[in-house]
Amino acid sequence: MSASDDRSAEGREGLNRPPPDQGVMLEARGLRLAFGGVRAADGIDLSVMRGEFLAIIGPNGAGKTTFINMTTGYLRPQAGSIHHEGERITGLSPRAIVRRGIARSFQLPQLFTEHTVLENAALAIAARLGIWSPLAPLLRREIREEARELLARFGLSAIEESRADTLNEGARKLADIAMAVALKPRLLLMDEPTSGVAASEKMAVVETLARVLRDAAVTAVFVEHDMDVVARFADRVAVWSQGRIVALGPPATVLSDPEVQREVIGVSGAIHA
Amino acid sequence: MRRAEPLLALAGAAALVGIAYAAPWLRFVLTIALAKGLAVLGILLLLKAGQVSFGHAMYAAVGAYVVAFAAPGMGEALVLLPLATGIAGLLGLVVGLFITRYREIFFSMLNLAISMVLYSMLEKFYAITKGTDGIRVAPVTFAGLSPERESAEWAMFAIALLLAFGFGIVARLYLASPMGQALAGIKTRETRLEFMGVPARHVLLSAYVFSAVMAGAAGAIIAMTTRHVTPLLAYWTTSGELVFIAILGGAGGVLGPFLGAAAYELIRVHAAAAFADLWQLTLGIALLLVILFAPGGLWGVLARLFRRVRA
Ligand SMILES: Nc1ncnc2c1ncn2[C@@H]1O[C@H](COP(=O)(O)OP(=O)(O)O)[C@@H](O)[C@H]1O
Ligand SMILES: [Mg+2]
Numbered sequence: 001m002s003a004s005d006d007r008s009a010e011g012r013e014g015l016n017r018p019p020p021d022q023g024v025m026l027e028a029r030g031l032r033l034a035f036g037g038v039r040a041a042d043g044i045d046l047s048v049m050r051g052e053f054l055a056i057i058g059p060n061g062a063g064k065t066t067f068i069n070m071t072t073g074y075l076r077p078q079a080g081s082i083h084h085e086g087e088r089i090t091g092l093s094p095r096a097i098v099r100r101g102i103a104r105s106f107q108l109p110q111l112f113t114e115h116t117v118l119e120n121a122a123l124a125i126a127a128r129l130g131i132w133s134p135l136a137p138l139l140r141r142e143i144r145e146e147a148r149e150l151l152a153r154f155g156l157s158a159i160e161e162s163r164a165d166t167l168n169e170g171a172r173k174l175a176d177i178a179m180a181v182a183l184k185p186r187l188l189l190m191d192e193p194t195s196g197v198a199a200s201e202k203m204a205v206v207e208t209l210a211r212v213l214r215d216a217a218v219t220a221v222f223v224e225h226d227m228d229v230v231a232r233f234a235d236r237v238a239v240w241s242q243g244r245i246v247a248l249g250p251p252a253t254v255l256s257d258p259e260v261q262r263e264v265i266g267v268s269g270a271i272h273a
Numbered sequence: 274m275r276r277a278e279p280l281l282a283l284a285g286a287a288a289l290v291g292i293a294y295a296a297p298w299l300r301f302v303l304t305i306a307l308a309k310g311l312a313v314l315g316i317l318l319l320l321k322a323g324q325v326s327f328g329h330a331m332y333a334a335v336g337a338y339v340v341a342f343a344a345p346g347m348g349e350a351l352v353l354l355p356l357a358t359g360i361a362g363l364l365g366l367v368v369g370l371f372i373t374r375y376r377e378i379f380f381s382m383l384n385l386a387i388s389m390v391l392y393s394m395l396e397k398f399y400a401i402t403k404g405t406d407g408i409r410v411a412p413v414t415f416a417g418l419s420p421e422r423e424s425a426e427w428a429m430f431a432i433a434l435l436l437a438f439g440f441g442i443v444a445r446l447y448l449a450s451p452m453g454q455a456l457a458g459i460k461t462r463e464t465r466l467e468f469m470g471v472p473a474r475h476v477l478l479s480a481y482v483f484s485a486v487m488a489g490a491a492g493a494i495i496a497m498t499t500r501h502v503t504p505l506l507a508y509w510t511t512s513g514e515l516v517f518i519a520i521l522g523g524a525g526g527v528l529g530p531f532l533g534a535a536a537y538e539l540i541r542v543h544a545a546a547a548f549a550d551l552w553q554l555t556l557g558i559a560l561l562l563v564i565l566f567a568p569g570g571l572w573g574v575l576a577r578l579f580r581r582v583r584a
Contacts, residue, residue, distance in 0.1 A: 072468065098470035110465040112458045123458060126451035127469035134479070135446045138454045183469060 022050040025187055025219050026102075030080035031070055033243075040066035041077060042243030048187070048221055053210070055230045055251070056223045058240030058264055064223045065107055067240070068189045071221075072104045073097040084187070103185035107192050107223070109176035113165035117156055117175050120164055121147040124182035147182075153212060154178045155205070169196035174205065181212060188213065190222040194229055202226065206233055231255060239264055275526065277579060282441065282528055286434060289535070293430055299542075300426050304498045306531075306538040307433035309518060312491035313530035314444055315484025316519040321448065322477055323460030324376065327512050328384030331391045332361040332485040334507035336492025338395065338402070341502045344411040350432065351416055354493050361489020362482055369481035373474045376463075385509055395504035407503030410496050429498045436494070437531060440487050445527045447483070456480050488515075517556070521563055523570020532571045 024047045031044035040063040048054055056064050069075040071082055073094040081090045089097055112120050122143050129143070139147075151160050154174045159167060164175065173196045180188055193209065194202050210233050213220050224230050230237055230251055237254040239247040241263060247254050254260055289307075293300040312333050319326050336357035343353055372383050395402045402408065412419065415428045447453045455476045458466050466473045496502050505511065514537075522533020540559060544552035567574045 074464075074468075094464075094467045095470050095472060098468060104468060110462050110468070112465065113461045114457065115454070115461070119454060123451065123454055124469055126454075127466075127471045131451035131455050131471055131476070134450050134452045135443075136451075137446075137449045138451045139449075179465070179469070 024048070025050040025085060026071065027083045028067075028071070028080065029082075031067070031077045031082070032079040033066060033070060033075060033077050039063075039243040041070065041080075044080070044243070044245060046238060046245060046248075048219060051217060051219055052235040053213070053233055054221045055234035055237045056221065056240055057225070057227075057230060057237060062240040063243040064240050065191055066243075068104060068191050068221075068223070071189060072102060098183065098185075101186035102189070103180040103183040103187070104189040105177040105180040105191060105193060107195070109172040111164040111172060111175055111179075114163065116161050116163055117151060117167070117171075118144070118147050118160040120175055121150050121178055121182055124179040125150075128183050150178055150182055153208060155201075155208070170198055170201070173197055177209065184216065185218060187219045187221070190220065192223050192225065194224065194226055202229065203232075227255060278445070278526055278528060281575075282438070285528065285531065286438070289434065297423075300430050301498065302538050302542050303535065304426070304430045304433045305495060306534040307430075307437045308491040308494035308498070309515065309538070310437055310531035310534035311440055311494075312488040313515050313518045313522065313534055314440060314527060315487040316515050317524050317527070317530055318444065318448070318456065318480040318484050320519060320524045321453070321460065322456045322480060324380045324477070325516060326384040326484070327381045327509060327516065328386070328388030329484065329488050329515055330509075330511035331388035331507045332365060332488035333492035333495065333511070334391060334395065334502075334504070335361045335364055336489035337496035337502040337506050338408070338492075340493045340496035341408040341410045344413055348411050348413045349417070350413045350428070350497060353413060353497070354432070354490060357493035357496075358486050358489040361492065362486040365482045365485020365489075366478075369478045369485070373477040373481055385512065388507055388512055389509060392504050392507040392509075395507055402504070405504060407501055410500045410502060412500070413497055429494065433494050433498075436490055440490070441527045441531070444483070448527070452476060452479060517560060521560060521570055523572030525569050525572050525576065529570055529572035532575070536571055
């Protein structure tokens with residue numbers, strides 16, 4: 001117990017620093033999107049600062065995934081705009097957005113199910129390097145080595161030769177994130193990265209992930225239901241409810257807000273308990 | 274198994290040469306089988322992406338008619354082959370730009386529809402194509418030589434074998450490359466490709482053009498071997514035959530299509546001789562058995578035997 005407390009104290013100093021004042025990386029203004037009568041985004045205003053870790057919390061159906069989908073080009077907002085590094089990216093295709101250095105992982109892992117974990121990682125690396133070489137093998141040495149190293153960092157070495165459709169949920173989740181990280185994005189959006197990861201491994205996994213992202217100066221936005229993870233790793237927290245952001249600020253302030261506790265954490269706490 | 278492929282390919286080639294030598298009347302059959310194997314290799318590429326084309330015979334037909342039209346003026350095999358292949362590839366690019374927007378049943382049926390348009394054009398424009406009578410193909414030269422009949426047959430057989438090897442090697446490298454692996458990714462998780470910045474449509478288009486090129490080469494070989502082209506080459510049953518052979522041979526490796534084509538042609542010839550009208554029944558039963566008991570096709574059966582022998 002004391003060992004993990006030490007780590008957590010170190011984490012607070014090392015990882016949980018105040019929002020770096022280095023300017024806005026991503027700016028969403030007035031995003032609106034309704035599915036029939038459901039307002040999945042009902043006027044979202046949010047600025048993501050360069051270098052920060054921003055957590056998104058909120059009950060199921062609040063529109064968290066919808067926000068990530070709009071930011072990464074999967075869904076087009078009906079109103080509002082998204083700017084990345086000052087340029088408007090609203091309505092661009094997922095591909096165009098990835099090329100700008102914005103990657104994502106998925107709430108439901110999106111793996112190439114008939115490929116091995118190693119091949120999945122290798123494909124993501126090859127996608128970054130350029131895939132248009134029809135004669136050199138995917139698993140050539142430089143790609144294979146990078147893929148191995150990547151998977152090792154995610155603790156997936158033991159299953160790198162397993163087919164992706166044989167993995168348990170936690171491993172699928174990690175492989176999914178590893179593929180997004182392999183693209184070496186400047187901004188990474190992760191949809192519930194720790195759901196499905198065994199509680200006993202969760203902190204270690206997030207810690208590793210946080211280190212990888214900090215080392216590469218990646219800005220991260222992540223949807224998270226585990227308030228311990230949020231408290232420990234987020235620089236700021238945005239609270240989603242019915243397509244709106246109802247609170248935004250440092251975890252210490254936001255998570256202790258009685259209203260947030262009643263509306264959001266009560267629900268989420270039940271989920272992760 | 275993949276490691277054993279080059280060896281098996283050489284063994285298979287040696288066997289084909291042996292048969293062609295021992296049974297001269299099969300030389301023609303095996304040349305056609307190799308050509309069809311080439312076209313089926315293209316079907317296999319698309320199958321990797323989970324897409325089935327029921328119209329690919331159109332590219333073979335284009336290759337064949339290019340040879341038929343050009344042979345009287347320019348009857349050199351070494352020119353006709355690249356010409357036919359190139360034009361088929363070009364058509365593949367034009368059609369592919371449109372067709373790679375679609376998947377699954379739409380992809381299958383659009384290929385079928387376009388091939389039937391080509392079929393009716395070949396049938397209706399009698400003045401140019403001689404309709405269902407088809408066109409007799411003028412004899413061709415090989416590197417300037419005009420060999421007599423038996424040598425010409427050997428030359429066509431050799432060309433078919435060389436092209437099978439050449440395209441087989443390229444297809445094998447292609448399938449192991451990032452492009453080929455991304456192609457397989459279209460089958461399982463196309464959206465992920467897009468979220469990795471990979472244009473899935475262009476990946477599929479590259480395979481589509483490659484498949485049209487190989488079908489074009491197949492058509493050119495068939496035209497020069499049979500010396501007669503008809504619209505039937507583009508008919509949907511011919512396309513269906515290619516898919517049939519792909520399943521019979523198995524989609525696991527680049528040798529499957531050739532194995533399937535050789536088996537198909539040999540069954541067809543022998544069954545046709547033995548029970549006249551029943552050869553389709555024989556083929557139907559063969560396919561049924563493969564689907565029920567060997568979903569990996571003949572290549573899958575061979576691979577399993579091979580593993581057992583080594584173990
Ligand atoms: N593609 C879609 N079509 C229809 N409704 C959708 C779609 N995506 C999300 N929704 C609806 O929008 C609301 C917000 O969903 P989502 O963003 O997935 O919430 P969260 O990720 O916070 O759980 C939900 O009511 C959901 O049913
Ligand atoms: Mg969600």
